[in-house]
Amino acid sequence: MKKWILLAVLAVISIFIYNYIYQNHRNINNENAEYNLNSVDILNKFSIDPVNSEKKYLNKTIEVIGTITNQTKNTMTLDHVVFCQFTTNINIQLKDNSQIKIKGRFIGYDDLLEEIKLDQCNIIN
Numbered sequence: 001m002k003k004w005i006l007l008a009v010l011a012v013i014s015i016f017i018y019n020y021i022y023q024n025h026r027n028i029n030n031e032n033a034e035y036n037l038n039s040v041d042i043l044n045k046f047s048i049d050p051v052n053s054e055k056k057y058l059n060k061t062i063e064v065i066g067t068i069t070n071q072t073k074n075t076m077t078l079d080h081v082v083f084c085q086f087t088t089n090i091n092i093q094l095k096d097n098s099q100i101k102i103k104g105r106f107i108g109y110d111d112l113l114e115e116i117k118l119d120q121c122n123i124i125n
Helices: 002-021 039-048 050-057
Strands: 035-038 061-071 075-078 082-086 099-110 115-123
Touching: 035 039, 039 050, 039 061, 039 082, 039 115, 050 099, 061 082, 061 115, 075 099, 082 099
Parallel strands: 035 061, 082 115
Antiparallel strands: 061 075, 061 099, 075 082, 099 115
């Protein structure tokens, strides 16, 4: 009898572990942004209180408005402070020093480079 109870408990725990590990992947493009910020404003928030800002924005979908200062085929930097990584190559011809709005998932703040890091980015306009 104890064997069956133990097997049932192990089966339930295994199901919970499996569901936790193999969660559905997020599609940031389909999510609504929880925060809309200017690139300079978000950097100021991290300069003042990096610990609480990290907790507030971590793994959240945010929209950031800024000026393009650097770009490659799948990355872009806004105002030298927001680093955006795209899942696909950027197919639109964009000029440096043009204003743009990016939506992505906040993955961290690099205090050494003083950069906000976003991944799964999409161009909004």
